[in-house]
Amino acid sequence: MSNRVVITGLGVVSPNGVGISAFLDAIQKGVSGIKFMPHYRELNFSCQVAGMPTFDWGSLKNYISDVTFHGLKGTNIGYGLAAALDAWVDSGMSYDTDEPRWETGCIFGNSIADTEAMKNVISKVDNKEARKLGSRVVEQAMNSGVTSYISGRLGLGNKVITNSAACATGTQAILMGYEYVKHGYAKRMLVGSAEHVDTYVYGAFDSMRVLSRKFNDEPEKASRPMSATAGGFVPGSGAGALVLEDLDFALARNARIYAEVLGGSTNSGGQRQGGTMTAANSTSVKRCIAEAMFTAGINGADIDLVSGHLTATNADRQEIINWTEALGRAGDDFPLTNSLKSMIGHALSAAGSIETVASVLQIVHNFVHPNINLDDPNPEITNLIGLERLPVKMIKKEVNIVAKANFGFGDVNSCLILSKYK
């Protein structure tokens, strides 16, 4: 038994736009969401810019009760709730239900609880005041906090699962939801991921010397995937969410259909053959992309757009090599390719879901968003693929099939194949 799986709802909290219409406008115009963070300069961080959503925390009162809002401190939970509930409403569904929605589940990923909020917990415990912590800490410290808030608000009664696979988390969550619907375990899955790169997580990345540090005075230029001056990534925060449905189930309720998930794959390089905790095994990356195309029933020639991982580190070149070999296409024959990270930075666990929302919007609205800051393309990349394959201005064109991949610490990979619904 195998069902077609379609996307019927979208929600996003992105550094360059909160809500789908603002986000769509931003990615069409190439608007950067990267800002200077004065606090990071005070902390002596090398990188002092970040992609932070302009998020009105009080707006959460539109999504949850005042009682739930009171005491909510986890920023990642707030982002995830807003994106997920927006996607839900966008799919034409209402919030309230008395009986659990047995046919609908949730897979939402994240990396870590908001450690800035947890700092208060640590100091109270160290100060021998544990009894003052109250009832709301555990639910926000637990890794399943985001899924618990979402599924509780909507009464979701099917599989409710929290996944975590570093930078591959978002695409992996969507893939898992797709597989459950495809194989008939659920009729509908609310999927996505959230990330809040708080000061402490940010500091740990800064110490690894993997962040962009030469553009602190020009924050909008700091995230430069595939450029000769790419010197590291810019951490970003936010959330992306999608409603996936069994095609027949969606048609029966006259749901608007944005696009179809044709297939996908997630695997690991086992930290072998050049793969490590932090570097990808290229063989496994190519296998992941090939398996995704196989499950989708397409081949490399069918792909109109590659939405890359492409973080603006020295791994960009190897990623492009992997794509050329996996797709069997190179030079001017290589598909159009873009990296949303040029505008919003690298949103880690949320990257895959925000970038998938962007991919779906490009399919629906027939455009390819620009790579901003690519005014000095890396010659070691443009000797592999044609320069015009990396658009620096929006291209209006029909986009039928997108390959969206992310690669994460732990040597984990995820790749989705998305298609126009026909």
Next chain:
Amino acid sequence: MTREEILNELKKVIAPYTTNKEMLAGIDDNTDLIKDLKINSANLVDIIIDAEAKYDIEIDYDSADKMVNVGNCVDVINEKLKEK
């Protein structure tokens, strides 16, 4: 502090934890925190912590167990204030 003064202050402590604002305005000694005000049982501990901070008192486990309705809450707070 009179019982009435404590009750009026207690309303403010309870307010963030109940969605039943109408009921809150008219609470009396017999109002049950969980059944009437629909307060999540896990939030009772937050009300106790907030009350401790507000009145600068310490409410021990045994006293907290008695705080089922509004009258019990006022009694416990009254007792702890007198012990200060």
